[in-house]
Amino acid sequence: MEILVYDQFDVASDKAFDFFVQALATGPKTFGLATGSTPEALYQRLVESDLDFSQSVSVNLDEYYGLSSDHPKSYHYFMHQHLFQHKPFKHSYLPDGDQTDSDYEIKRYNQVLADNPIDLQILGIGSNGHIGFNEPGAPFDGLTQLVDLTPSTIEANKRFFDRVEDVPTQAYSMGIASIMAAKKIILMAYGEKKADAIYGLVEGPVTPDLPASILQRHPDVTLLLDKAAAAKLHL
Numbered sequence: 001m002e003i004l005v006y007d008q009f010d011v012a013s014d015k016a017f018d019f020f021v022q023a024l025a026t027g028p029k030t031f032g033l034a035t036g037s038t039p040e041a042l043y044q045r046l047v048e049s050d051l052d053f054s055q056s057v058s059v060n061l062d063e064y065y066g067l068s069s070d071h072p073k074s075y076h077y078f079m080h081q082h083l084f085q086h087k088p089f090k091h092s093y094l095p096d097g098d099q100t101d102s103d104y105e106i107k108r109y110n111q112v113l114a115d116n117p118i119d120l121q122i123l124g125i126g127s128n129g130h131i132g133f134n135e136p137g138a139p140f141d142g143l144t145q146l147v148d149l150t151p152s153t154i155e156a157n158k159r160f161f162d163r164v165e166d167v168p169t170q171a172y173s174m175g176i177a178s179i180m181a182a183k184k185i186i187l188m189a190y191g192e193k194k195a196d197a198i199y200g201l202v203e204g205p206v207t208p209d210l211p212a213s214i215l216q217r218h219p220d221v222t223l224l225l226d227k228a229a230a231a232k233l234h235l
Contacts, residue, residue: 012225017046032121047087068098075094123179125197127193132174134179144174145172191226195231196232200213
């Protein structure tokens with residue numbers, strides 16, 4: 001595990017951008033993408049660049065259950081606004097939050113992931129150590145699933161909604177086993193609220209109680225952190 005700590009998180013976003021450049025230099029790739037505030041600066045750099053993703057594929061980690069793709073708070077909408085409308089991929093796949101038949105959607109997305117092995121996966125991390133929407137207790141061998149979001153995750157995500165009552169309580173999420181199948185993983189985190197989770201990821205035991213800790217067992221992981229997120233590490 002490579003751990004890179006920067007004074008400013010903007011510099012970490014620059015480094016993440018460099019990984020995209022390197023990946024594309026060797027030919028079309030499948031990129032695993034994340035949503036939320038953490039990767040926004042990275043996506044802005046991709047938009048402003050001359051990188052061409054027209055022969056590449058993207059697969060997203062998750063989507064809120066119950067939100068249609070055109071809902072302004074859906075992850076489909078987020079990805080369109082921040083990346084896809086400016087930098088289209090050959091194919092872009094996300095879970096279908098509007099699909100009420102969870103068995104069907106889980107099977108469909110697992111097939112998408114089987115057909116498109118991920119070369120480079122971008123991750124954030126929740127304050128409770130979740131990756132994707134794999135909450136504490138999620139099985140390490142899990143594939144795509146319909147997840148019940150924890151109160152702490154709902155609380156953290158309420159900043160994106162008008163009211164906490166509007167925050168979805170479930171989501172489709174790529175499973176931990178699918179994340180771990182990526183050839184390379186870049187996890188980005190900033191701010192003191194992530195310091196405990198980063199400490200557990202790096203220095204704690206590998207346990208489903210902190211899902212991100214499984215990354216200790218991945219052969220190629222890079223953490224891009226600011227000083228606040230890395231504050232509790234013994235570096």
